[in-house]
Each structure stands twice: as structure tokens, then as C-alpha cells.
Amino acid sequence: MIAYQSLEDVAAAMRQCRSCGLCTDQTRVVPGEGNARAKVMFIGEAPGFHEDQLGRPFVGAAGEFLEEMLASVNLERKDVFITNMVHARPPGNRDPLPEELDACWPYLAAQIQLLQPKVIVTLGRHSKSKFLPDVGPISIVHGQAFDRPNPATDAPHQWYVALFHPAAGLHKEELKEQIRQDFQVIYKVLAVTQASL
Numbered sequence: 001m002i003a004y005q006s007l008e009d010v011a012a013a014m015r016q017c018r019s020c021g022l023c024t025d026q027t028r029v030v031p032g033e034g035n036a037r038a039k040v041m042f043i044g045e046a047p048g049f050h051e052d053q054l055g056r057p058f059v060g061a062a063g064e065f066l067e068e069m070l071a072s073v074n075l076e077r078k079d080v081f082i083t084n085m086v087h088a089r090p091p092g093n094r095d096p097l098p099e100e101l102d103a104c105w106p107y108l109a110a111q112i113q114l115l116q117p118k119v120i121v122t123l124g125r126h127s128k129s130k131f132l133p134d135v136g137p138i139s140i141v142h143g144q145a146f147d148r149p150n151p152a153t154d155a156p157h158q159w160y161v162a163l164f165h166p167a168a169g170l171h172k173e174e175l176k177e178q179i180r181q182d183f184q185v186i187y188k189v190l191a192v193t194q195a196s197l
């Protein structure tokens with residue numbers, strides 16, 4: 001695996017990447033953004049329309065909800081790092097294909113290696129399946145914390161929190177409330193790791 005020196009180097013490599021077909025339809029690569037010293041890393045699925053236009057993750061309606069939840073645990077975007085499983089928009093917002101997830105993995109792995117987050121928060125089923133393949137479906141494990149190996153760093157211990165994708169709560173008030181409650185687990189896990197933000 002290539003050893004990148006910085007998150008900017010990873011983003012630059014993503015912009016040159018032609019490893020899968022997603023680059024042909026995209027407007028902008030969405031490398032992920034945030035604090036290079038963040039203790040908490042959020043990993044979503046893939047850029048949507050607005051993210052593709054701006055080259056920034058979670059800037060549409062799901063992003064607004066994510067920011068509201070961050071505020072509920074006294075965090076702002078600038079405190080955390082937000083990225084995705086794939087960094088170019090799948091046409092029509094379809095699910096990323098397995099080969100697209102594989103092609104983008106080295107970049108995500110590099111971001112994790114550079115950041116060394118205390119907590120990885122998986123948003124939705126795609127990131128949960130990558131990091132927590134054996135814990136059960138998101139409908140059961142949402143809002144739970146897990147100590148599992150980290151496939152990016154090979155560390156045997158990494159804290160994860162599995163959350164529903166914020167977009168899932170946009171049109172269902174009940175689910176939105178559940179996501180708000182689940183979000184509080186991040187705070188508890190940070191306390192366990194004794195991380196200060």
C-alpha cells in the first residue's frame with residue numbers, strides 16, 4: 001500500500017484516480033474533510049448530488065441532519081473527520097458496486113492510517129458491513145459500540161459505533177428520533193477511550 005504523507009496527498013491521489021468507472025460521470029471527487037487530528041471519524045456511503053457539485057461530503061439534507069446531531073454532542077464539523085466508502089458519486093445515487101468499494105478502499109484505509117481515530121462511526125449498512133461484518137444487521141445493532149480489529153491499520157482494537165445513515169431519518173420522524181438517541185453513544189465511547197476533543 002502507498003504510504004501517503006498527509007490527508008491532502010490522499011485527496012490529490014483520489015483526484016487522479018481512474019481505478020473504476022465512477023470518475024467518468026462525476027463532477028467533483030469528494031475526498032472527505034475535517035480535522036486532521038480528529039478523534040472521531042464518520043464514514044458514510046457515497047457522495048450524492050450536492051456533494052458531487054461541491055466536492056464536499058454530507059452537504060445536502062442528510063448533512064444538515066448530521067450537523068444537528070453533532071451539535072447535540074457539542075461537536076462541529078471542524079472537530080471531526082467526515083468521509084465515505086466511495087469518493088465519487090454513483091450515477092443516479094445507486095448503491096456502490098463491490099468493485100467500486102474495493103477500488104476506493106486504499107484511499108479510505110490511508111485516511112484512517114493518517115488520522116488514527118479513537119472512534120469510527122459507521123453511517124449506514126455499507127460502512128457497517130466493511131468494519132463490522134459479523135455483528136448483525138444495522139436494524140439490530142444501530143446505536144451499539146463495538147471493539148473490533150481495524151482492517152486499515154491491522155490494529156486488533158478499534159472502537160466503532162454503528163449508526164443508521166442520516167438520510168434514513170429524513171422522512172421518518174420516529175427513525176430520526178432513534179438516530180438522535182443513538183448518536184449519544186459516541187459521547188459515551190469517547191469517555192471510555194478517555195479521549196478529549
Ligand code: URA
Binds near residue numbers: 045
Ligand atoms: N450520503 C453519504 O453517504 N455521503 C455523503 O457524503 C452524502 C450523503
